[in-house]
Each structure stands twice: as structure tokens, then as C-alpha cells.
Amino acid sequence: MGSLDGKVALITGAGRGIGREEALFFAAEGARVVVNDPGVEPDGSGGDRGVAAAVAEEIVRAGGRAVADTGSVARWEDARQMVETAVEAFGDLHIVVNNAAVERNRALPKLAESDFDEVVGVKLKGTFAVSHWAARHWRERRAAGDRVDRAIVNTTSGSGLLNPLPAQTGYAAANAGVAAMTVVHALELRGWGVRVNAVSPSMVRTRLTRDVPGMPPAPADGAHDPLHPRAIAPVAAYLASPDCPFTGQVFSVRGTTVTRNQGWTAAERVTGDDAPWTVESLARALGALPRHDPFEALLTTLAAALGPAARDTLHRDIDALLT
Template identity: 65%
Template structure:
């Protein structure tokens, strides 16, 4: 069980003391995969406390993907409802194409719409390359990479239908990667590192594709967060002194995710590393400028102000620069229009 504290999540302190206004996400429906434990659970509780309708997806499997326990997702839903929030459980597998579609349909059926997806589900099997089996490689990639794709795909299909029907609203996808695969690929994690790197790359592609539908796509990359997957990491068992926020608590990731799925957030096409109170923008496999906060969690207004000061590369500008003169001398607007026309044609 996570070590989340009420003070980290902000359920007990008055909103004025927290610097967070309750209801910032009211009316927003968010599907969070892997939300039964760890980071996903923290995100579900945090978003629900701020008014979001939450679909808590988690089949309750072991770390390596075996087994299953429907009570894991249901327990988080019960926590949310006990605090006055709105949530529904889903126990499908993100790696199953039909299950991914059903969880999107559940969000719409239960709450009338779907505004955001947070792809957090993952499993882990750590072995050296010469001992890693085909199934162990495939299973990790299926949940982490294919699962992020599958849920995003069905959400995007729904959002495309809404746009075609004249219903355009601010939508968002937040993918979850890891330092393993981006900044510090760890030995024994061939499958996990490859899948996370793929998720980060997919983020940029989807940000470029889905902008025309009013969808923003970003990726968060947590580091040194205490979850079932990191308990064996040296030093992870050390906690903060009593009365001090714990920088390893899964709750440190939740405010950034809440901001990225909020309706007014302009950020898209970014991979953002999170370690304690530090948030850094990644440029490929290199970590760039960062913002820092000691003590309490970031608030959404603080994130809106401070992230705007970071040098965030605009996805279409980055693509145009990378392609150089290969596509002619079109201006930025003409280039984006050409890409969008091709996407709609295919």
C-alpha cells in the first residue's frame, strides 16, 4: 500500500492554506490506467479531490502481470466516493484491444464524456538479456507501450467523432514514462526501458497528430518515487522526517498530471521529468531546464506560472527544424496545414 498522507493530497487542509481551489477539474472526466496502486492511485485521489470524474482502471495484477484482483480498483473507487468524489472501477487490461475500447466507452456511459486519459499502467520483469524470455519481453512491452497506444487510440477515435459532430472541447492525454529508457536505462530492464522510450517517442507523434482535434499530449517521467516497482532500489525505504513532505511519495507526480489534464493548460508535446519537487523538461535523452519547489506540493496556479518560464519547444517548430528544407520553404502555418491534410486523408 502507498504511503500517501492526507497532507500531501490536501484532503484535510483548508483550500486557502493549500493554495489549491477545490473544483479546478469539476466536470472533467479522466480515465487513469494502472490507478489501483502507487502513482496511478495518487493521481486518481488527487484529481477526484479537485472535482474530476475518475475511471479507475486496474486489473490488480502482480508486478510481473500475473494474477488479478478486482478489489484493487474497487478499493480506490471506495476511497474517492467516501470523500464525496465521483469514480467508477474498470478491471480491463490495457494490452487487450477490446478492453481498451470498453474502458473509454465506460467513461462516456458513466459520466457523459471523456476529457482526458492518463496512461500509467505498467508491469516489470527484470532479467539480464541472456536470460530474458520472449514472453517476458512481449508482456512488458504489451502493457507499457501497446497499452498506452491502445487506450489513446480509442480515446482519439471518440474525440474525432465528437469533432466531426461539431463538439470540440479541450482534451488531453498524459503518458507515463520512466528515467529507465530516457535518462538512465538500467541493466536488467531491456523490455521496460525500450517500452518507456517508445512511450516518450509516441507522445510527440500524437501531439502533432491530435492538435487538429483539440487534443494535447504530454508525458511525465517520474524518478525516485516509492512504488511496488522501486522498493528494491537502494535508499527508497528512507522516508522524510515526521512532519515533512516525503519527496518519494507518489503524490509528488499528481499536481503536474492534474495541470496537464486541466482545460486551460496550453502545454503539448513535452516530456517532463519529475523528482520530488523538481520538474525538468527533456529534450530527447537530455534533461534541460527545470523548476523547483521545496516542501509542499506544487499547486496548479504555480505550475501554470512556472512551466511557462521553461524553454518548451513547440512540436511543429521542432519537426520543421528537424526536416530542414526537405519539404520546401513553407512557413510554419503552411507546414502544419500540409501535415493535417495528410492525416485527414489517410
């Protein structure tokens, strides 16, 4: 008996990397899966319709049930069609895993409008679009008396939450937006029995992290690889499973460590007397607070993850990005 027996799951970006492993894992746990992926390059260009089909075929060969969908989550009509495909193929939709993403890492002066639009279009608008059409379907089912447990699992990134990285304007902003959307949708859909959570993968070995400095090499054949993309799938499946009590949460996953995140929290405060603040009085009050330099915070994180050499290269890397 699988944890997702009888469920229908739509997984976006499921042709490769983390999404592919989620599709295989969800199917092994008993879900019928819509494998969505237009098979694009890491920057969103090109397309290969065979990528989604190959994963769906792999699931079917292993005795599971799956169909392929090659639409783009960034296109409104494609997102609607994905939900319809699930309903047509399997009679309903219970789980949405918003996983699709592209990256165009460029420093601010070099980042074109089209780069920003592509990255935010896939990750942020795509998450909204697919969740929107799923919610419309669930509203209809609810009105028809359906009380089945349903779930959305979004995918965000430390780049938008704990460690925004240089050259990731669109990617970091979109991922921070997905985390915010996770809470908004959890609040809105609670009354319909829909839970909404997010996974935040960290240092997973996919084509997106191939060139990340300090990424350890894959272990020899057959050895357990804690950074393999399949590390994320059980967490996504748990969040999607009917017994999961969580909603509105973001869980980071690095190897075998799963961490519940907490969003922006209020830190130090100053309160004025009855007179309005002036620039001078604010400068005195706020200027006395401790300083938190995001550059230092990033250095500390990189040094912890990648070793002390990261400290020496960060200044140089950022300068190189900007020239």
C-alpha cells in the first residue's frame, strides 16, 4: 500500500532533475501522474517533447500509470490544459507539485527584460497559473460535495529565502514570491481541505547546479549520494500525502536533513515619542542598532558550505560579474 494510492498528481518540470525523481517516486507510492515538461534548456530556450514522454513511459513500464504533457507553466492556457489532462486521463486531480524553473544568472546591469520575464514567468507566474486552474477545479468539486484531501507542493530555493545570491535577481525574487504565495494559498484553500506547502531543495546535483563552485563530485557507482535529486521526492510525497498535518510551511532539504523554515521575522525596533520622526532623530535611533551586512552573511554561509576558500573568492567573483 503506497502513501499516495488513488491520488492523481500533476508534476511540472518532471522530465528531468528533481521533478523527474518526484514523478517516479509518486508513481511508486501509488499515484497516477501527469508528467509535465516542455523539455527546454536550463535558460528556457528550445524544447524537446520526448523528455516528458520518456518519464511517463518509464513509469508505465514499471507498472504505474502516467501521461505526458508538454505545455509551459508560464502560458495561461497550457496551465489550464494540464489540469484538464489530469481530469481527462484519470478522472480528478488531487496533488499539484509546482517544480518547473529556468535560470538566467546575470548581474543587474546585464540582465535584460526578457531574462527577468522568462525566469519570473516560469517560476512565479507558472506556480500561480497551475495552482489557479487546480483551485478552480477543486472549487467545482467542493461545490459538488467532494471532501477529498488535496495538496499543493511548491518549490522554492534558498536563493530566495536564506541566501539570496548575486546575479539571481529574477530567480531569487521569484522564489521568495513562491514562498509568500505558499502561505497565501494555504490560508485561502484551508476551508476546502487543500494543504499548501513548499520544498526548498539545497545543493541537489542537477544541471542547474553543475557549475556551482564547491559542489562535491558524485560518489562512485552504486554508493549512496545524499545530493542526488531523489533526496527531495520523499519530502514532496509526504507533504502531498493525506496524513500530513502541515500547511503554509516551507521545508528546506539538503541531503538527509529537512529543516522547517521561518519567514522574515521582526528584529530590533525603535519607537518614537509623540512627535513625528525626523531624518536626524531616525539616524540617531536606527544608527544605534547592530549592523547586519548581507555580504558578511553570505560569506559565512558560503564558507560553511564550501570551505574557507569561498571567503577569498566572493569579492572577486562579484566584481567579475559586474564588469
